[in-house]
Amino acid sequence: MDNGAIIEEVAVQRTNLLGMTRPKLEAFLSSIGEKPFRAQQILKWIYHAGIDDFDEMTNLGKSLRAKLSDMAEIRPPNVVRQLDSKDGTRKWAVEVGGNNLVETVFIPDGQRGTLCVSSQVGCSLDCSFCATGKQGFMRDLTAAEIIGQVWLAIKSFDAFKQGSGRIVTNVVMMGMGEPLLNFDNVVDATALMMDDFGYGLSKRRVTLSTSGVVPMLDKLGDVSQVSLAVSLHAPNDALRNQLVPINRRYPIAELLAACQRYLDKQADTHRVITIEYTLIAGVNDSQDNARELAVVLKNLPCKINLIPFNPFSLSDYKRPSNNAINRFWQVLTEAGYVTTVRTPRGDDIDAACGQLAGEFQDRTRRSERHRRRAETIAQPVRLV
Numbered sequence: 001m002d003n004g005a006i007i008e009e010v011a012v013q014r015t016n017l018l019g020m021t022r023p024k025l026e027a028f029l030s031s032i033g034e035k036p037f038r039a040q041q042i043l044k045w046i047y048h049a050g051i052d053d054f055d056e057m058t059n060l061g062k063s064l065r066a067k068l069s070d071m072a073e074i075r076p077p078n079v080v081r082q083l084d085s086k087d088g089t090r091k092w093a094v095e096v097g098g099n100n101l102v103e104t105v106f107i108p109d110g111q112r113g114t115l116c117v118s119s120q121v122g123c124s125l126d127c128s129f130c131a132t133g134k135q136g137f138m139r140d141l142t143a144a145e146i147i148g149q150v151w152l153a154i155k156s157f158d159a160f161k162q163g164s165g166r167i168v169t170n171v172v173m174m175g176m177g178e179p180l181l182n183f184d185n186v187v188d189a190t191a192l193m194m195d196d197f198g199y200g201l202s203k204r205r206v207t208l209s210t211s212g213v214v215p216m217l218d219k220l221g222d223v224s225q226v227s228l229a230v231s232l233h234a235p236n237d238a239l240r241n242q243l244v245p246i247n248r249r250y251p252i253a254e255l256l257a258a259c260q261r262y263l264d265k266q267a268d269t270h271r272v273i274t275i276e277y278t279l280i281a282g283v284n285d286s287q288d289n290a291r292e293l294a295v296v297l298k299n300l301p302c303k304i305n306l307i308p309f310n311p312f313s314l315s316d317y318k319r320p321s322n323n324a325i326n327r328f329w330q331v332l333t334e335a336g337y338v339t340t341v342r343t344p345r346g347d348d349i350d351a352a353c354g355q356l357a358g359e360f361q362d363r364t365r366r367s368e369r370h371r372r373r374a375e376t377i378a379q380p381v382r383l384v
């Protein structure tokens with residue numbers, strides 16, 4: 001390699017500022033001889049204004065802008081495809097390096113706009129009813145790739161410039177992957193979602209959903225105020241072991257005790273855990289299951305969210321009838337639980353819970369013919 005080539009290689013190694021929390025950005029600025037307070041200005045440009053070009057950051061001096069352009073960048077992941085459902089749901093396939101794709105879903109509902117964000121490519125936990133689990137685990141997303149999904153979503157609606165008319169009002173870490181197995185990056189990205197210089201969402205509007213990685217749940221309570229949703233799906237260990245294999249390591253009693261510890265660490269004493277329960281016909285949807293669930297949860301401040309199973313091609317499970325769902329709901333409601341049933345959204349574009357699997361990648365694996373086709377239609381396009 002000659003010297004020219006070496007210089008060129010060093011020159012492209014810019015530091016991505018997207019995904020850096022305020023303290024990390026301050027440390028970066030200090031490390032390049034700049035004032036840490038500049039971090040607040042830069043964060044506002046990135047997250048409030050959607051700017052990814054230092055030259056547009058007009059309240060930074062010219063020399064600082066030039067220095068940042070040289071050493072740093074603001075690089076969100078690329079969107080390779082955008083799909084719109086007839087119910088207003090929008091889904092993006094987001095390229096995160098190599099052939100890896102994750103999916104992000106926006107679900108509008110009146111004044112509320114919920115963005116469902118992925119944390120990993122695939123998932124190692126292999127829950128029996130989940131399309132992501134069937135893929136296996138590929139890799140963790142970086143903090144830039146996680147917060148970058150929020151950035152891209154807002155950009156695609158051109159909503160940075162709308163001031164108070166927020167398009168994304170809530171974020172749920174309920175896309176692909178187990179957030180607590182990508183702990184540091186998820187904590188950083190959710191901190192940016194809640195930071196006033198980031199997206200400024202309240203802690204009640206940023207929800208992390210976990211299948212129950214108990215030690216990480218304890219760690220989370222020490223560093224974050226994020227709202228917690230726990231994927232229970234069964235009222236006893238025998239059944240949960242079949243549906244959620246991590247239950248063999250951290251059974252229900254340990255998981256619910258960890259939920260209580262999480263609540264105990266929060267300054268706000270009125271907070272509750274959301275218990276997610278995917279209803280699968282003939283598997284966990286009987287009234288007996290509901291009665292047992294009501295007993296198991298009796299000491300935990302919680303509300304319950306029932307998710308009718310969303311079918312996908314690699315699963316034989318079925319969604320229960322509306323009658324079965326209503327009966328299950330009624331038992332819990334009569335037992336005094338605030339219980340909601342999640343309406344499937346965007347299922348015409350495979351955007352409903354559990355259907356996210358990085359469609360292109362799936363196809364590329366299955367056959368060479370599909371690989372070639374995916375390459376022709378999945379050329380990265382920046383939606384800016």
Ligand code: SAH
Nearest residue numbers: 130177178209210211231276309310353354
């Ligand atoms: N790994 C995390 C977050 C991602 S899954 C977790 O398991 O909580 C988000 C939610 O969708 C979880 O409650 C999960 O159990 C549920 N889910 C997964 N597959 C589903 C399917 N096919 N139908 C309905 N809900 C599903």
Ligand code: SF4
Nearest residue numbers: 123126127130133211
């Ligand atoms: Fe992973 Fe959550 Fe799917 Fe289970 S339900 S396989 S933990 S993404």
